[in-house]
Amino acid sequence: MQSTKLTLDDVANKDRQYLETIFALGDGHFGVRDAVPFTGNQAGTLPVMLVNGLYVTNPIVYGENAYGYAKLHQTIVSLPNPRNFDLISDTADSTVPGDWRVDLKRTALDFSDGSLNERFGLETKAGEKFLLTVNSWVVQDGTHQFTVTYTLKSINYTGTIQFKRSLFVNGGERSALINDDDPRVAARNARLAIHIQNTKDERSFQWTSKTESTSQTLIQEDQVNAGPQNYSLIRNESGFEGAGKIAAGEEVTWQFTRRLSEINGELKPQQKRDDQAVNRQILGDFWNQSRVELSDEQLQKGIQYNLFQLFQSAGRDGRSNIAAKGITGPGYEGHYFWDTEMYILPFFIYTNPEIAKRLLSYRYSILQQARNRARDLGVDSGALFAWRTINGEEASAYFPAGTAQYHINADIAHAIKLYYEVTDDGDFLRQKGAEIVLETARFWLAYGSWRERKGQQEFCLYKVTGPDEYTALIDNNYYTNRMAKENLAFAVWLIKHGYMVADPGEQEQFSAASERMYLPYDEEQRVTKQDDESPEMPVWPFAKTPKTNYPLLLHYHPLMIYRHRVNKQADTLLAEMIFPEDQSNQQLRRDYDYYEPITTHDSSLSRSIFSILASRLRRPQKAFKYYMDTSLMDLVDLQGNASDGLHEANLGGSWLGLTYGFAGMYVKHGRLHITNYLPDELDHLAFRIRFRGSTLEIKLQRTQTNVLRVAGPTLEVVVDGKARKIK
Amino acid sequence: MQSTKLTLDDVANKDRQYLETIFALGDGHFGVRDAVPFTGNQAGTLPVMLVNGLYVTNPIVYGENAYGYAKLHQTIVSLPNPRNFDLISDTADSTVPGDWRVDLKRTALDFSDGSLNERFGLETKAGEKFLLTVNSWVVQDGTHQFTVTYTLKSINYTGTIQFKRSLFVNGGERSALINDDDPRVAARNARLAIHIQNTKDERSFQWTSKTESTSQTLIQEDQVNAGPQNYSLIRNESGFEGAGKIAAGEEVTWQFTRRLSEINGELKPQQKRDDQAVNRQILGDFWNQSRVELSDEQLQKGIQYNLFQLFQSAGRDGRSNIAAKGITGPGYEGHYFWDTEMYILPFFIYTNPEIAKRLLSYRYSILQQARNRARDLGVDSGALFAWRTINGEEASAYFPAGTAQYHINADIAHAIKLYYEVTDDGDFLRQKGAEIVLETARFWLAYGSWRERKGQQEFCLYKVTGPDEYTALIDNNYYTNRMAKENLAFAVWLIKHGYMVADPGEQEQFSAASERMYLPYDEEQRVTKQDDESPEMPVWPFAKTPKTNYPLLLHYHPLMIYRHRVNKQADTLLAEMIFPEDQSNQQLRRDYDYYEPITTHDSSLSRSIFSILASRLRRPQKAFKYYMDTSLMDLVDLQGNASDGLHEANLGGSWLGLTYGFAGMYVKHGRLHITNYLPDELDHLAFRIRFRGSTLEIKLQRTQTNVLRVAGPTLEVVVDGKARKIK
Incomplete structure (x- = not known):
């Protein structure tokens, strides 16, 4: 059900x-x-509104810098809070911490129409009681609108109610609008410059935000949809305010809509329609496709x-x-x-392939940055995707658990392969996918190297970090090698099937590297090795580790973690999950029993x-x-x-x-x-x-x-x- | 000769x-x-005077921080330049860049009395020509005095000469004394606060410098020893100045002495004596002992x-x-x-053992910090000396080529052993040396771990960095293991010979770990392996590396360097140098021929x-x-x-x-x-x-x-x- x-x-x-x-x-x-809508009741300093991909950069400062390190932090910015709504009674002001006691009575998120319904009991120190219902939703049709309805019911108060919709709380350059001496706030808010447009309509407010250092623009409009008839409404320099009378037992309602443009885009024209019906339709389709x-x-x-x-x-x-x-x-x-490709994309690929395609297209949009990054690493051809990024450039400030996780390259290629296998969308391969697979395969070929062991040529990948970040800079990480093997093989398949052109020598090299990719195995213990070295290291002293010392990374020096056999997460087992036909059930059982006790999750x-x-x-x-x-x-x-x-x-x-x-x-x-x-x-x-x-x-x-x-x-x-x- | x-x-x-x-x-x-003595002729912004161990701390900022990282930079501070002496003729001022053309004619450092004799040709834009001789020396008797004599000869100038001895150039908080808007200077100089004492004598100037953040004090006195009789001499707020007449062909001389206290100490009482005779005596003894x-x-x-x-x-x-x-x-x-112990101490041990003892005593003075550092690393007993430090705390901001160079522990123990072998100074062992050796041996025992291979128990040291910083975080670095083996064995010897007490179980464990320390060897190539992994990696692409790309660390990402077989310096070979009896000449030849071509120096x-x-x-x-x-x-x-x-x-x-x-x-x-x-x-x-x-x-x-x-x-x-x- x-x-x-x-x-x-x-x-x-x-x-x-x-x-x-x-x-x-x-x-x-x-x-x-x-967030609780009142200025005086903010739980902390976390942002309330974020836009996916709207960010600023700041130089990364290193204790000791070195060649090729990531240069800039990329940080998503905090945008003005669209939920904010302050109330002032005869005795109390919700912008003042402690003037109102706020008692959360109900919060309900509805999966069928995406609406959030909340009820707060409010009480002033003077004993004035109210019930506030806040109903809000985001329209799911891509018009980027957030609508919020505030319904205030007086329980025992008769008198004046003033309200304020302050639009520049929790984001934006408040200092330009509101004097604020808190240096933390100033530092955070200095990242967005806000330019307010002249808006003719007294019931709406429009402004453009421009990010520092990255110069992305975002247009926003905040609009009054409805308010109680007997209440005044004034547009002030930073929002709306007004006042009116309320009697005990009486109920008044305001509704506002915040609209956002896309990044560097324009606001879409507003349409008259029933938002919730639109959402029910869209989410109905979603649940239909994704039904579980x-x-x-x-x-x-x-x-x-x-x-x-x-x-x-x-x-x-x-x-x-x-x-x-x-x-x-x-x-x-x-x-x-890599979270997207390895953990999230399968869901979209199997249920909403159109979204999956857009997510993979993002990787195509940053392919040039990935090519540049490979050069930074001294790798002469191919592309290396950034371990963590918004704009495609590497933003990881700790390369042993960042850039060294080269496997992200193969993870992306794997997702493209899965997308194609499930959707049969050859056009995407031709337009974008194949080029990514080719460039990532080229990276492996240039990065890796051949060695001879027992008369066998083996293709090896040295000094990499696998998914398990409690083991870093090791040789021949099983997961990485296995995924790279697939990446190379898929490149060969794409060439053979005409999705891309490569010279025969290159195709042959891809084939050889894939076929002879070295996969470490411990013959003595009959266990698939995470890498060449790890199985020899001592097991982490679990018995001596108090529960409060997890996660280990917050309580032990990396050198303590790296020199022990301890896993942050599935690593070799993840590869075995992806490739079921690689091992027998007996082998999988041995590996599972080997890795499970040393994995902290x-x-x-x-x-x-x-x-x-x-x-x-x-x-x-x-x-x-x-x-x-x-x-x-x-x-x-x-x-x-x-x-x-x-x-x-x-x-x-x-x-x-x-x-x-x-x-x-x-x-x-x-x-x-x-x-x-x-x-x-x-x-x-x-x-x-x-x-x-x-x-x-x-x-x-x-x-x-x-x-x-x-x-x-x-x-x-x-x-x-x-x-x-x-x- | x-x-x-x-x-x-x-x-x-x-x-x-x-x-x-x-x-x-x-x-x-x-x-x-x-440094050229004139303010206007400073070649750059480097400090002129430094005191060994006088430093400030600043928080280390990491791109991504983690548990147990070194917290503070330690930085030696720049002290006021004791060479500074400005001249002003009728047309030119040597504090102004470019007013004087300075032509260096001679510099000679005399090893027998430690004096430095320099001659500069000076010429103003107006063609006024002078010859300046600067003679300076540091007295080597531990009284910490620098004396400098300026002899100015006019070639063709007849007129007034003003001179200035400005005491707060190139160090100290100039902003308090001289207005300076250069933010770089301000940042550098903000590290020392200078408090000027009232000095009764008009020919001397005394002040106390106090370092920021570390509160070390240093007293300095600058004194006029001699000046030309027909020249005025005024003590101003930041030094001395005066003026007089000079005629073409005439010569005038000034002499100043700067005296320094030890850190947190007092100035020593001044003695009348012939500095240069003192120096000839001390250096004569030095050359006698160190004769080559x-x-x-x-x-x-x-x-x-x-x-x-x-x-x-x-x-x-x-x-x-x-x-x-x-x-x-x-x-x-x-x-x-570690430079001191492994490269410099042998000279002092063999020629000036008293200095060697003082240098080793420094390590004893920071033993408690080393114990604390071992705990930071999750090692339950023993001590780990900081890779780079002044005050004993770790100041390396990049642990893979810093803290991970655990070998410093064994390097210090090795120097203590050599000191004892050469000097037979058992008292030093009893008072300081043995405790260091015991604590470093305990570290190895707690850090290392046992493994069984081919029925043999082997003691292993995982995830360390050896001397060669182009290879990091590897297992069983030959140099580290070999040096730790000696450290453990020396601890056993000290216990057996009554230099320290340890329970028999511990002694036995030291013995076992030393005897069964694993030393990697490649049976196939018959080469001593630098570590478990390196010999398998591809050789650095030397043929493709232009000369201008050395040192590699300035031109390639660490990940590029780490995944290739390339050495910054002698590593395995250094161990073989230290322990000649470990290998036959044939083996040494093979190892030398293996490592030499991959070492960049x-x-x-x-x-x-x-x-x-x-x-x-x-x-x-x-x-x-x-x-x-x-x-x-x-x-x-x-x-x-x-x-x-x-x-x-x-x-x-x-x-x-x-x-x-x-x-x-x-x-x-x-x-x-x-x-x-x-x-x-x-x-x-x-x-x-x-x-x-x-x-x-x-x-x-x-x-x-x-x-x-x-x-x-x-x-x-x-x-x-x-x-x-x-x-």
């Missing part, structure tokens, strides 16, 4: 910054955190919440992507990582992979436990830092846990495979995907596996090991 | 900043660079220059050491490294070692060539950066090249060994050392090796493989 709402009963706690993240709204372009149904009510809510938030976070303009925290918080400075990218592999190993209890932690990670605040923003990769991972995990879904030689690994805790699981033009519904029950065709042509699917025609 | 002077004919060029370094004076406590005689005149001058500068650079107070650039320049911020610590090993391998031409480069490194400005300060480690290395190299000197089981490896280019080499109470003179000729006893008891020396009683 579909879940429709997330409420306060479903979340870990009522810490305001946590709630701000959890109940954030967005449309892929901009996000609005769920589970027998467990909590997990049902969890997965729907996760998918809803992914939908809200994905950039759709081909020039932005999905930040590590989406647009739900400033964590990781709004940067894009200090990264949010870990548990979903362990869940999937536990499913595959038919360890349903483990699979279910890891899945619970994945699906509910932010709703139970498992990592303890959801206040900085959602763990977007894990949101994607929760979909993988269901589909790749419980349903054993993967594509092999162009055919879809489904295997029923449903754990005991679940009676059934159903989900929809699109595959090569068909829409399928996969239904798992304890004893049955059904694949139904909802639309599109018939096709063959391998179900529980047997090929079936799906009619 | 002893060389007595270094002049402009002996140096690489006449760039002023280069000359400032080369002709620097000092007494181990303070150093004075040879070579048949090559250039090399004779080179080695004497090098030893003279070492003598000037060594801290003698037990709380300071020898900075990487001595006190001849601000390079490396005045930090102490981008570090100044490299060539001396290659020279010594080439001697040992009886490759005299190579030995001589590397020795030339070592001995004359700064005099020919081989590294191109002598302007920042002398390469102190290499100064020591040049003594090693002669003694350890050409004379094959080393100590084995308490006996001195001498082997004649004199290259064809040299007819003879003689040098003096002290060994266990005896003073010896070693004399090598092409066909003869003589060891003579100059003083002390008879002893047995192994000469050219045969034990001889030296009577």
Whole structure:
């Protein structure tokens, strides 16, 4: 049964910054955190509104600089808060901290129309009581509008109510508008210059924000849609204000709409229409395509919440992507990582390929920066994508766990391959995808080197860092080598199939490097090695490590971490998850049992992979436990830092846990495979995907596996090991 | 034949900043660079006077911070220039750049009395011509005095000469004294606050400098010793000034003495005596003890220059050491490294053991900081000395080539062992040395770990960086393991011989770890491996690397360097140099031939070692060539950066090249060994050392090796493989 709402009963706690993240709204372009609207009741200094890809740069200062280091920080900027609405009664002013007691009574996020409904009990020191209902939504049609309705009901107060809609709180160059001596605020706000346009209409306010150092512009308009008839309305220099009378028991309502342009774009013309009907239509389609149904009510809510938030976070303009925290918080400075390709894109590829294509197009848009970066690294050909970036340039200030994670190159190529396998979209390959795959393959060829061992030529990749950041600058990371092997092989396939042209010598070299890519294996322990060295190091002293010392990276010097066998996250196992046919189940079991005890899951990218592999190993209890932690990670605040923003990769991972995990879904030689690994805790699981033009519904029950065709042509699917025609 | 002077004919060029370094004076406590004395003729912004160990701290800013990183920069501060002396004629003022044309005619540094004699031709735009002679010296008796005599002769000018001795140029908080809007100057000078004492005597000026953030105090006094009788003398707020008449052909003389206290100390009472006689006595003793005689005149001058500068650079107070650039320049911020123990201390141990003891006492003075640092690194017992430091705390802001160079621990223990072997000074062991060795051995035991391979238990050290900084964070660096092995074994010896107490279990563990320390060896290539991984990596593309791209670290990203087989300096070979009995000559030859072609010598610590090993391998031409480069490194400005300060480690290395190299000197089981490896280019080499109470003179000729006893008891020396009683 579909879940429709997330409420306060479903979340870990009522810490305001946590709630701000959890109940954030967005449309892929901009996000609005769920801040209490009153100036005097801001929980902290976190931004309220962010725009995906709107950023400033600052020089990175190093303790000791060196050649080729990343030069500039890229930091997503805080934009003026569109939720702000201050109230002044006869005795109290909500801009003053402590004048009003605010009691949160209800918060409900509706997945079917994207609306957020909140109710606050308000009380002044003089005992004046009110009930405030705040209803808000972002229209999902790409017009970038946020509408908020404030309904104030007086419980026992009769008198004047003044209201203020201050438009330059929490972002923008307030100093130009409001005198503010707090140096922290000044530093933050100096990043946006705001130029206010003359707006003829007294009920609207328009301004252009221009980012410092990057000169991106954004136009915004704030407009009064409705207000109580007996209340005045004045446009002042920084917003709207007014006043009127209210009597005990009486209710008054204001509604405002904030509209945003795209970056460097114009405001779209405003249309008359019913926003919520538009949202119900768009989200109805989304849920139709992405439908997931589970027998467990909590997990049902969890997965729907996760998918809803992914939908809200994905950039759709081909020039932005999905930040590590989406647009739900400033964590990781709004940067894009490999998280998108390896954890999130599968969901979009299988359910919303159009969005997937836009996200991959972003990578194409930064291909030239990636070529330049390869040169910075002394690699003569090909392209190296930045480990963390907004504008395509490397922004990682710690190369051993940044730039050295070369695997991002192969991760992007892998996502392109998966996109093509699932969608059959050859045009995308021809226009963009093939060039990325070619350039990344060229990087591997120029970066790697040959060695001879036991009479065998082996292609090796030295001094790399794999996904596991607790092991850095090692040789022949299994994950990296395996992914690079696929990248090179896919380049050969694309050349052979006419998607691109390369000289025969290059094609041959790609082939050789791919075929003879060295994959480390420990013959003695019969375990797939994470890299050449790690298996020899001593195991981390887990028994001596107090629980409060996790995550380790916050409590131990990197040198202490690097010299021990301890994993932040799935690394070798991630490669084994991606390539099921690489190893027997016995091998996978040995590897799982080897790596699981040394993995801390200090990264949010870990548990979903362990869940999937536990499913595959038919360890349903483990699979279910890891899945619970994945699906509910932010709703139970498992990592303890959801206040900085959602763990977007894990949101994607929760979909993988269901589909790749419980349903054993993967594509092999162009055919879809489904295997029923449903754990005991679940009676059934159903989900929809699109595959090569068909829409399928996969239904798992304890004893049955059904694949139904909802639309599109018939096709063959391998179900529980047997090929079936799906009619 | 002893060389007595270094002049402009002996140096690489006449760039002023280069000359400032080369002709620097000092007494181990303070150093004075040879700056042109006029304010208007400062070549740049480098400090002129530095005090060994006088520093400020500033927070280290990291692009990305992490647990346990070094927190504070430590930076040696610039002190007011004691050479400054401005002249004003009727038409020109030497504080104004360009008013005077200054023509350097002569510079001569006298090794026998430590005096520096300079002659400048001066000419104003109006054609007024003068000859200025500047004679200066630092008294070497530990009273910390710098005396400078200016003799001005008019060639064709008759008129007034004004002079100014401005005491607060190039250091100190000038802004308090002189208005200065240059932000760079302000930033630099804000580090010292200067408080001027009331000095009753009109001919002297006393002040206390206090460093910011570290609150070290230094008292200085500047005094007029002499001036021309017909010239006025006024003490103004920042120095002295005056004026008088000069006629063409006439000569006038001023003399000033700058006295300094020790750090946080008082000025010593002034004594009447003949400075230069004192210096001739002290330096006579020094040259007597450190006597080196070579048949090559250039090399004779080179080695004497090098030893003279070492003598000037060594801290003698037990709380300071020898900075990487001595006190001849601000390079490396005045930090102490392993350079002292591995490259410089042998010279002092063998010739001036009292200075060697003081330098080792410095390490004892920072032992508590080293214990704390081990804890920061997650190592539960023992001590880890900072890779670079003044105050004992780690100041390296890049841990892969800083803190990870754990070998400094064993380097210090090695120097203590050598000091004891050569001096037989058991008291030092009991008071300080043994505790350092015990604590460093404990570090290795706690840091390292056991592994089993082929049924053998091996003690391993993972994720370390050896001396070669072009290879970082690797496993079982041969040099590190070999040195740690000695450190552990020496701890056992000290326990067994009653120099310290440890429980038997600990002693046994030290023994086991030392005996079973893993030393990597490549059985296939029959080469001693630098570490577990490096030999497999591709060789650096030397053919594609233009000469201008050296040193590599300034032209390539660390990731490019780390993934190639390329050495900055001797690493494995350094261990083989230290432990001659570890390998056969055949093995050494293979290793030398393996490492030499991949070594860039981008570090100044490299060539001396290659020279010594080439001697040992009886490759005299190579030995001589590397020795030339070592001995004359700064005099020919081989590294191109002598302007920042002398390469102190290499100064020591040049003594090693002669003694350890050409004379094959080393100590084995308490006996001195001498082997004649004199290259064809040299007819003879003689040098003096002290060994266990005896003073010896070693004399090598092409066909003869003589060891003579100059003083002390008879002893047995192994000469050219045969034990001889030296009577």
